[in-house]
Amino acid sequence: MTDAKKFPTINDKTALEEGDTFAPSFDAHGLLPAIVTAAETGEVLMFAYMNKEALARTIDTGQAHFWSRSRGKLWRKGETSGNTLRVIEICTDCDQDALWLKAEVAGAGGCCHTGRVSCFYRSVPFGEYAGKRLMMEAT
Amino acid sequence: MTDAKKFPTINDKTALEEGDTFAPSFDAHGLLPAIVTAAETGEVLMFAYMNKEALARTIDTGQAHFWSRSRGKLWRKGETSGNTLRVIEICTDCDQDALWLKAEVAGAGGCCHTGRVSCFYRSVPFGEYAGKRLMMEAT
Numbered sequence: 001m002t003d004a005k006k007f008p009t010i011n012d013k014t015a016l017e018e019g020d021t022f023a024p025s026f027d028a029h030g031l032l033p034a035i036v037t038a039a040e041t042g043e044v045l046m047f048a049y050m051n052k053e054a055l056a057r058t059i060d061t062g063q064a065h066f067w068s069r070s071r072g073k074l075w076r077k078g079e080t081s082g083n084t085l086r087v088i089e090i091c092t093d094c095d096q097d098a099l100w101l102k103a104e105v106a107g108a109g110g111c112c113h114t115g116r117v118s119c120f121y122r123s124v125p126f127g128e129y130a131g132k133r134l135m136m137e138a139t
Numbered sequence: 140m141t142d143a144k145k146f147p148t149i150n151d152k153t154a155l156e157e158g159d160t161f162a163p164s165f166d167a168h169g170l171l172p173a174i175v176t177a178a179e180t181g182e183v184l185m186f187a188y189m190n191k192e193a194l195a196r197t198i199d200t201g202q203a204h205f206w207s208r209s210r211g212k213l214w215r216k217g218e219t220s221g222n223t224l225r226v227i228e229i230c231t232d233c234d235q236d237a238l239w240l241k242a243e244v245a246g247a248g249g250c251c252h253t254g255r256v257s258c259f260y261r262s263v264p265f266g267e268y269a270g271k272r273l274m275m276e277a278t
Contacts, residue, residue, distance in 0.1 A: 062266040092259065094255075
C-alpha cells in the first residue's frame with residue numbers, strides 16, 4: 001500500500017526535474033491538479049484535484065480518485081454514476097506539480113456530470129471573434 | 140479589446156453549465172487552470188494558470204499568455220524561448236473553472252523549459268508497479 005504520508009519532497013531543481021524519484025509537489029491547500037484524457041482518443045475529459053490520499057489510492061488501485069473541493073471529501077470517480085476511470089498511464093510534469101492521467105471510462109462512457117463524454121464541450125471565441133457567445137461543440 | 144475587469148460571474152448552475160455566456164470562474168487567488176494540448180497530436184504539452192489579464196490577452200491575440208506564480212508576473216509563453224503557442228481552440232469546462240487550449244508550438248517546437256516537447260515526460264508506476272521509480276518516456 002502506498003503511504004500517503006510518505007510522498008518525498010525534493011528541493012533540488014535538477015533532481016526534481018530529471019530524476020526518477022516521484023516527489024509530487026502539493027500546493028498550499030495540499031492539492032495537486034490532475035488532467036484526465038481518454039486513452040483511446042486523446043480528448044481531455046476532465047480536470048480535478050487530488051490530495052495525497054486520492055493520489056495514493058489511484059496509484060494502488062489503478063482507479064482514479066480525486067479530492068472534491070466543493071464537497072470536501074475523497075471521491076472515487078464514478079462511484080455513484082458507474083462511469084469509473086481505469087488508469088492506463090500517469091505522467092508527472094517537469095516540476096512535479098501537475099499530473100496527466102490517460103484513462104478509460106467505464107459504464108456509459110460519459111465523464112462529465114452533465115452526461116457528456118468530456119467536460120470541455122463549449123468553445124470560447126477568440127481573436128477576431130473575441131467577445132462572441134460560447135459555441136457548443138458537436139461532440 | 141477584451142476588458143479583463145469585465146468577465147461576468149454567473150451563479151445559476153444551469154446557466155453556467157448549459158448557457159452560452161463565458162463566465163470564467165477564477166479561484167481565490169484570481170487564477171484559472173489551463174491545460175495545453177498539441178492541436179496536431181493531442182498530446183498534453185503543459186499546464187499553467189491564467190489570471191484575468193492573461194486570459195484577456197490570450198483571447199485578443201490568439202497567443203497563449205499565463206500568470207507565473209513563481210515569478211509573480213504576466214507571461215507570454217515563448218517570449219524568451221521563441222516557442223510561442225498559437226491558439227487553435229479554447230474550451231471551457233462544465234462549471235467554467237478550467238480551460239483547455241489546443242495550440243501549435245512555434246520555434247523549435249519544445250513546450251517544456253527543459254527543451255522537451257511536453258512537460259509530461261515521466262511516467263508514474265501504479266497498480267502492481269506502485270512505488271517503483273519514474274520511467275522516462277520515449278518521446
